Amino acid sequence: QARALIFDVDGTLAETEEAHREAFNTAFAEAGLDWRWDRALYKELLRVTGGKERIRAFDVSRNGASPQLSDPEVAELHRAKTKLYAELITNGGCSLRPGVHALLAAARKRGQSLAIATTTSRANIDALLTVALGKDWAQRFVAVVAGDEVRNKKPAPDVYLKVLSELNLPGSQCLAIEDSGNGLASASAAGIPVLISRSAYFSDDDFSGAAFTIDDFTFISDEPDHNVNA
Numbered sequence: 445q446a447r448a449l450i451f452d453v454d455g456t457l458a459e460t461e462e463a464h465r466e467a468f469n470t471a472f473a474e475a476g477l478d479w480r481w482d483r484a485l486y487k488e489l490l491r492v493t494g495g496k497e498r499i500r501a502f503d504v505s506r507n508g509a510s511p512q513l514s515d516p517e518v519a520e521l522h523r524a525k526t527k528l529y530a531e532l533i534t535n536g537g538c539s540l541r542p543g544v545h546a547l548l549a550a551a552r553k554r555g556q557s558l559a560i561a562t563t564t565s566r567a568n569i570d571a572l573l574t575v576a577l578g579k580d581w582a583q584r585f586v587a588v589v590a591g592d593e594v595r596n597k598k599p600a601p602d603v604y605l606k607v608l609s610e611l612n613l614p615g616s617q618c619l620a621i622e623d624s625g626n627g628l629a630s631a632s633a634a635g636i637p638v639l640i641s642r643s644a645y646f647s648d649d650d651f652s653g654a655a656f657t658i659d660d661f662t663f664i665s666d667e668p669d670h671n672v673n674a
């Protein structure tokens with residue numbers, strides 16, 4: 445069995461992208477921009493990982509060589525988006541995907557270490573997991589690495605390589621749990637086998653490089669999620 449399970453966050457632990465999308469759109473409106481990302485457009489934009497990078501890519505796709513926003517303006521817009529996202533998650537909640545609580549509990553029982561490798565920011569992980577797992581959530585994870593803590597975001601392997609060095613394990617002894625083609629590429633490039641759990645936005649990505657592909661985690665346990673939330 446794998447000695448550690450390394451989890452992606454967005455799309456894998458929880459279906460967060462609609463909250464991200466709403467936060468982007470509210471930030472655009474509050475900044476006086478006439479930008480609006482509907483689901484079809486957001487699905488395309490999700491190919492670009494990272495919120496700041498996604499805003500920049502959209503600006504360039506619209507305005508070519510003379511983008512509307514400077515780098516500091518992109519950073520400020522993304523700061524506002526991050527604040528709005530945390531508010532949405534903290535006030536509205538966002539449950540973990542079905543079976544995730546059971547999977548975390550089962551891994552713990554088996555003695556597997558848990559880790560997180562994500563493109564989003566630490567503030568966003570904190571908002572999500574404080575609601576879902578409680579304020580001491582970080583104690584369950586041996587390593588947590590977020591997007592801005594490495595040079596290159598997924599599909600580059602950086603975030604997974606940093607997790608492996610914190611776990612002090614080779615990739616072959618771990619299992620990455622992901623939902624997107626970019627996540628699969630990132631973990632694979634770090635030498636980690638990947639289990640894909642298909643999510644709302646990425647279900648039609650190419651997962652031929654994955655070790656396993658499943659639709660959700662409900663096979664893990666018959667126990668209702670709330671019984672294994674300890």
Ligand code: XBP
Nearest residue numbers: 454464493494495562563564565627
């Ligand atoms: C998630 C992302 C993130 C979120 C938005 O990718 O790409 O950019 O969409 O979060 P993954 P930020 O699940 O592969 O980590 O705005 O904080 O980047």
Ligand code: MG
Nearest residue numbers: 452454455623
């Ligand atoms: Mg993901």
